[in-house]
Amino acid sequence: MKVGVYAGSFCPVTKGHVDAIERASKLVDNLIVVIPININKTFKISLEDRTELLKEAVKHVKNVTVCNTHLALADFCKDVKAEIIIKSIRNAVDMQYEMDMADINKSLSGIETVFLAADKKYAVVSSTFVRELAAFGKDITPYVPAHLAEKITKYFKN
Amino acid sequence: MKVGVYAGSFCPVTKGHVDAIERASKLVDNLIVVIPININKTFKISLEDRTELLKEAVKHVKNVTVCNTHLALADFCKDVKAEIIIKSIRNAVDMQYEMDMADINKSLSGIETVFLAADKKYAVVSSTFVRELAAFGKDITPYVPAHLAEKITKYFKN
Amino acid sequence: MKVGVYAGSFCPVTKGHVDAIERASKLVDNLIVVIPININKTFKISLEDRTELLKEAVKHVKNVTVCNTHLALADFCKDVKAEIIIKSIRNAVDMQYEMDMADINKSLSGIETVFLAADKKYAVVSSTFVRELAAFGKDITPYVPAHLAEKITKYFKN
Amino acid sequence: MKVGVYAGSFCPVTKGHVDAIERASKLVDNLIVVIPININKTFKISLEDRTELLKEAVKHVKNVTVCNTHLALADFCKDVKAEIIIKSIRNAVDMQYEMDMADINKSLSGIETVFLAADKKYAVVSSTFVRELAAFGKDITPYVPAHLAEKITKYFKN
Amino acid sequence: MKVGVYAGSFCPVTKGHVDAIERASKLVDNLIVVIPININKTFKISLEDRTELLKEAVKHVKNVTVCNTHLALADFCKDVKAEIIIKSIRNAVDMQYEMDMADINKSLSGIETVFLAADKKYAVVSSTFVRELAAFGKDITPYVPAHLAEKITKYFKN
Amino acid sequence: MKVGVYAGSFCPVTKGHVDAIERASKLVDNLIVVIPININKTFKISLEDRTELLKEAVKHVKNVTVCNTHLALADFCKDVKAEIIIKSIRNAVDMQYEMDMADINKSLSGIETVFLAADKKYAVVSSTFVRELAAFGKDITPYVPAHLAEKITKYFKN
Numbered sequence: 001m002k003v004g005v006y007a008g009s010f011c012p013v014t015k016g017h018v019d020a021i022e023r024a025s026k027l028v029d030n031l032i033v034v035i036p037i038n039i040n041k042t043f044k045i046s047l048e049d050r051t052e053l054l055k056e057a058v059k060h061v062k063n064v065t066v067c068n069t070h071l072a073l074a075d076f077c078k079d080v081k082a083e084i085i086i087k088s089i090r091n092a093v094d095m096q097y098e099m100d101m102a103d104i105n106k107s108l109s110g111i112e113t114v115f116l117a118a119d120k121k122y123a124v125v126s127s128t129f130v131r132e133l134a135a136f137g138k139d140i141t142p143y144v145p146a147h148l149a150e151k152i153t154k155y156f157k158n
Numbered sequence: 159m160k161v162g163v164y165a166g167s168f169c170p171v172t173k174g175h176v177d178a179i180e181r182a183s184k185l186v187d188n189l190i191v192v193i194p195i196n197i198n199k200t201f202k203i204s205l206e207d208r209t210e211l212l213k214e215a216v217k218h219v220k221n222v223t224v225c226n227t228h229l230a231l232a233d234f235c236k237d238v239k240a241e242i243i244i245k246s247i248r249n250a251v252d253m254q255y256e257m258d259m260a261d262i263n264k265s266l267s268g269i270e271t272v273f274l275a276a277d278k279k280y281a282v283v284s285s286t287f288v289r290e291l292a293a294f295g296k297d298i299t300p301y302v303p304a305h306l307a308e309k310i311t312k313y314f315k316n
Numbered sequence: 317m318k319v320g321v322y323a324g325s326f327c328p329v330t331k332g333h334v335d336a337i338e339r340a341s342k343l344v345d346n347l348i349v350v351i352p353i354n355i356n357k358t359f360k361i362s363l364e365d366r367t368e369l370l371k372e373a374v375k376h377v378k379n380v381t382v383c384n385t386h387l388a389l390a391d392f393c394k395d396v397k398a399e400i401i402i403k404s405i406r407n408a409v410d411m412q413y414e415m416d417m418a419d420i421n422k423s424l425s426g427i428e429t430v431f432l433a434a435d436k437k438y439a440v441v442s443s444t445f446v447r448e449l450a451a452f453g454k455d456i457t458p459y460v461p462a463h464l465a466e467k468i469t470k471y472f473k474n
Numbered sequence: 475m476k477v478g479v480y481a482g483s484f485c486p487v488t489k490g491h492v493d494a495i496e497r498a499s500k501l502v503d504n505l506i507v508v509i510p511i512n513i514n515k516t517f518k519i520s521l522e523d524r525t526e527l528l529k530e531a532v533k534h535v536k537n538v539t540v541c542n543t544h545l546a547l548a549d550f551c552k553d554v555k556a557e558i559i560i561k562s563i564r565n566a567v568d569m570q571y572e573m574d575m576a577d578i579n580k581s582l583s584g585i586e587t588v589f590l591a592a593d594k595k596y597a598v599v600s601s602t603f604v605r606e607l608a609a610f611g612k613d614i615t616p617y618v619p620a621h622l623a624e625k626i627t628k629y630f631k632n
Numbered sequence: 633m634k635v636g637v638y639a640g641s642f643c644p645v646t647k648g649h650v651d652a653i654e655r656a657s658k659l660v661d662n663l664i665v666v667i668p669i670n671i672n673k674t675f676k677i678s679l680e681d682r683t684e685l686l687k688e689a690v691k692h693v694k695n696v697t698v699c700n701t702h703l704a705l706a707d708f709c710k711d712v713k714a715e716i717i718i719k720s721i722r723n724a725v726d727m728q729y730e731m732d733m734a735d736i737n738k739s740l741s742g743i744e745t746v747f748l749a750a751d752k753k754y755a756v757v758s759s760t761f762v763r764e765l766a767a768f769g770k771d772i773t774p775y776v777p778a779h780l781a782e783k784i785t786k787y788f789k790n
Numbered sequence: 791m792k793v794g795v796y797a798g799s800f801c802p803v804t805k806g807h808v809d810a811i812e813r814a815s816k817l818v819d820n821l822i823v824v825i826p827i828n829i830n831k832t833f834k835i836s837l838e839d840r841t842e843l844l845k846e847a848v849k850h851v852k853n854v855t856v857c858n859t860h861l862a863l864a865d866f867c868k869d870v871k872a873e874i875i876i877k878s879i880r881n882a883v884d885m886q887y888e889m890d891m892a893d894i895n896k897s898l899s900g901i902e903t904v905f906l907a908a909d910k911k912y913a914v915v916s917s918t919f920v921r922e923l924a925a926f927g928k929d930i931t932p933y934v935p936a937h938l939a940e941k942i943t944k945y946f947k948n
Contacts, residue, residue, distance in 0.1 A: 072768035092253035099275040100756040115273035117257040124574040136546035230452035258440040282890040294862035388926035408569035416914040431589035433573040598732040610704035724885035747905040
């Protein structure tokens with residue numbers, strides 16, 4: 001049984017994330033979507049709420065589990081016996097950083113990283129953009145899972 | 159049973175290709191390494207010889223089959239019931255083109271493409287570089303499968 | 317009255333070109349779409365046929381004229397009293413070359429170049445891809461103006 | 475009558491901005507240069523002073539108006555009936571982000587974005603560089619409008 | 633006698649830095665490795681400790697001096713009569729920023745900048761990565777000078 | 791005594807080349823500018839004429855020698871006891887290829903490569919652009935050494 005890991009901070013989860021997770025889930029038997037706990041960064045949505053929203057967003061994908069971790073990603077993968085990390089790449093410019101991270105993770109724990117190209121429809125939809133739109137009071141419904149749009153909007157109201 | 163496809167023209171096969179194929183073979187049950195027949199391009203090594211050298215190069219990888227095809231890659235994947243195309247990316251600059259190709263192939267036949275980052279050791283080793291080195295009479299042994307270096311060198315002697 | 321110039325070799329014209337020309341036509345009073353005659357390059361479609369197909373492709377856009385020229389682009393712009401060159405950019409990687417060309421054209425004749433980002437829907441649709449698909453006998457209808465698909469296909473049949 | 479919008483935080487306005495605004499002003503009948511009010515970011519120069527310095531910097535360009543706004547850029551454009559956003563690109567690396575923003579703004583309000591390549595003379599002159607130079611006590615006169623250099627320097631003195 | 637300058641914040645010094653400094657030291661008679669004092673940034677390691685660790689890290693390289701400065705880099709170079717700045721580039725994406733900085737420094741003081749490509753072995757090893765690994769309690773020994781690993785680790789323990 | 795090598799095909803030599811060679815000549819005691827003989831490529835200007843034009847173009851730079859070679863660049867460097875290869879980079883996009891080449895040359899013969907950023911004034915002036923301008927009958931004087939413009943133009947007349 002092949003286990004894969006998909007990681008992110010999901011602040012907030014976007015339609016792009018959901019599409020990538022759906023596609024990633026087909027590459028493995030079980031996909032663990034994990035939010036690493038980054039103590040050096042502050043988020044407008046609490047870890048608990050991000051985890052909860054993420055669970056809501058992907059509950060229709062059968063072989064997906066959502067969790068969070070205090071471990072470095074390479075260690076987490078070992079712990080859950082994952083064989084691959086799956087990343088979604090929104091554009092070529094991001095690729096350099098991600099190739100470096102893949103290299104580091106491989107040398108730390110031997111884990112392989114594979115990359116999916118984000119669907120063109122979602123390539124511009126980053127969490128940062130959603131936060132900015134919400135801060136300006138714009139409707140974020142086209143960019144986040146429809147049934148979560150109202151909840152997510154509240155976190156970014158000024 | 160999951161079938162993957164890895165494609166290239168392999169003129170000649172390099173150590174970088176072999177490393178990528180070994181890694182790709184672990185992501186699927188069967189990996190088909192295919193040389194698409196490109197009638198608009200001429201190669202210093204004939205299709206037959208490229209196929210033969212490639213077979214020699216990866217014969218130690220159990221779940222790998224080598225072949226060539228007249229079909230477009232998206233059609234070939236359908237024919238062999240492959241679920242994913244696996245590409246190895248040597249650097250971020252190549253990524254834009256590959257993301258476009260992945261998008262085209264997905265829209266043509268629904269096939270998913272996943273990307274591996276080439277191992278740093280092999281990131282500079284392209285077939286083009288090997289051909290240039292060989293043309294200058296340089297030893298290409300560090301860059302191609304050791305047991306094939308002599309054979310490959312002959313194709314590029316001036 | 318503001319005149320703009322949009323240039324390309326259009327071998328063949330794609331849906332991406334048509335979309336870009338429609339958008340460019342709104343930026344000026346008259347848009348001249350020009351095929352520079354490149355004597356150093358050979359094309360699978362003759363200059364006459366490329367011009368004809370292009371005319372067919374954009375005949376619904378009122379303020380657009382199609383022509384071809386032996387002049388360098390900077391000189392052609394002076395001749396037709398154009399104030400701007402309009403280019404469509406498919407991805408960030410192409411931008412460096414285009415910024416250099418814009419700089420050259422400005423220093424040659426003072427003409428300004430403005431860039432449009434290709435619509436995501438068409439960002440992967442280059443003439444090169446269309447030619448490759450057609451060469452493999454694939455249906456190119458989704459990528460070229462629908463009423464020209466049949467004609468265009470014939471040029472690339474092997 | 476064609477209205478265009480050029481946006482920035484101008485902290486401080488540079489010679490590169492002035493050159494871009496002069497060029498952009500020729501593409502439209504009226505150019506509105508706007509400073510969006512970003513409540514999540516702090517600036518070394520107050521909104522009022524940035525607006526004032528910008529007015530001083532471009533007062534020689536007849537069809538330019540300077541203002542600031544609480545609205546998202548897409549909404550502001552609707553309000554002032556602008557048809558295009560004009561952006562100046564300093565290098566190809568910035569282009570990916572700007573293409574994403576253009577796409578977002580188009581889907582939010584239908585507004586078109588056009589890009590100008592920054593003049594080579596000004597391509598390295600960002601507000602960030604000016605701030606860093608000023609912080610080290612270097613003369614910033616070559617990089618900002620000459621008659622404002624003294625005023626601007628004061629904001630960045632340590 | 634040719635003097636060169638290599639600058640960085642070295643928080644912490646990595647094996648990649650040491651390799652680059654060794655290579656840079658061969659290009660000049662004397663190499664001054666300098667930490668510019670950046671009052672706008674906070675570092676997890678104090679200036680004194682960064683300077684000390686750096687001295688330890690490169691003490692085996694004979695023609696290297698380590699120091700820090702309140703001056704802008706261009707001014708520092710003049711002061712120490714340096715003819716060139718030597719930078720190590722980890723990947724092509726970083727190059728645009730560095731080319732701009734080189735241009736600025738040349739126009740400020742006439743100083744020339746030359747670039748070395750980081751050795752593939754060290755291309756992924758940035759100070760940022762080391763800090764992140766250390767924060768997760770990972771062993772950073774493979775990435776920093778071996779005899780300093782223990783000391784460096786302490787600064788990033790949570 | 792430090793020997794450096796600067797290589798190119800110089801078809802034709804441009805003002806950008808001359809500027810780069812002048813700057814490179816200051817980094818070493820002797821600079822050898824070499825045209826590798828590429829038997830797989832055809833040039834509009836013969837090897838002899840390219841060598842002659844190059845000599846004319848840089849005869850004002852005292853410590854520069856011009857020659858050509860049948861050897862691979864790494865071997866040539868060994869032969870002439872060069873310690874460094876000096877390359878001029880016109881833009882960040884070219885950097886990936888050049889970093890790969892530097893890596894290859896280092897592993898072949900231990901030779902170090904250093905990069906200079908092309909002066910902004912010359913960053914758009916490639917030999918390719920000069921050939922295209924000349925083919926359209928445009929004046930190339932601003933882009934090539936003034937005293938050679940007439941001679942060079944003749945090679946590209948149609």
